[in-house]
Amino acid sequence: MTRSTLRIASVGALSAALVVIGGCTTTEVMPSHSASPSYVSTYEAPPAYAIAPLTGEQIEVGALATPSLAAKVDNHPDARPQIGLERTDIVFEELVEGGLTRYVAVWHSDVPSVIGPVRSIRPMDPDIISPLGGIVAYSGGQSRFVEMMRAAPVYNAIHGQRDTDDTFYRGDNADAPHNVLVKAPEVIAQHLDLAPPPQLFAFSDSIASATATKEGTPTAGMDMRFGGASSPSWNWDAASQRWLRLQTGGTPDTDANGAQLSAVNVVVLRVPVQVIQSIPTTQLIGSGEAWISTGGATVRATWSKSSMTAPIRLLDANGVAVRLAPGNTWVELVPLGGSLAFR
Secondary structure, eight states, rough: OOOHHHHHHHHHHHHHHHHHHHHHHOOOOOOOOOOOOOOOOOOOOOEEEEEEEETEEEEETTTOSOOOOEEOOOOOOOOOOOOGGOOOOOEEEEEEEEGGGGEEEEEEOOSSSOOOOOOOOOOTTHHHHHOSSSEEOOOOOOOOHHHHHHHHSSEEEESSSSGGGTTTTSSEEEEETOOEEEEEHHHHTTTTTOOOOOOEEEEOSSSSTTTHHHEEEEEEEEEESSSSOOEEEEEEETTTTTEEETTTTSSSSSSTTSBBBBOOOOOOOOOOOEEEEEEEEESSSSEEEEEETTTTTTEEEEEEOSSSSSSOOOEESOBBBBOOOOSSSEEEEEESSEEEEEO
């Protein structure tokens, strides 16, 4: 058999084999599709929330549509314990005459029925209060200072004026002049046409994520001196995750119920103070050194304020906004001529 004959025979045998194999194959049965199972989602979208502008806490949308109420609160020893300070969103402490301090206390998210005692206005108060808008309550003051406050974009509620006859009164908490009290909700209710305050500071979503907590130096407490008669301090309390306030001499600073005043954030601004016509006047338009304490730690920063109505900006060493923890804040305006020490 020649090679060509062998090749033809092989091809023929292969063809025959393929025919046999083809005849033995069966059609594959494909599985049928079953009906899709029914599915009911149990997911519920989380409720929308807003941020309280002065504390950074989560609130219901539209829950804080009212204006803020700032008040010039007395800090003379005869005025203590003050009423309502434990429920403030922010407190600013400033140097006044005689080496004493007074407060600009601000309520918005939690307004007590009564606040005070309120005292007279000072020349730095328009710079502190103007960024908030809203209302300021005080007992009067030198005409030049009252005119400055009236020129600010804030409603002035002043003791002794016709519009405060039903909301300001002298209480039995102390002797005059340390006893002018204010019915806070009633004052706010009279001015619901005013806008709520804007957000003043940057906030984190927790104490653990606040700038000072993450990046700061562990701090047991801080001691400040405003003047000869005022050297308050703060101690860290790990159990409550708050700073506890003490007055001059290390005495716990308490509210009207006997509880020690406290803060989630303590912001210290080193500020120049000029004595103008015998009145210490804090200079807030400018910039300077700042220290922010949260979560048992402190971070160094800079503060700046560009105008009367501009908020105070807090930036870290990299120029990034310092984030406070959600909660209340005390801002200590410590004079450059005073002192500040951390423990």
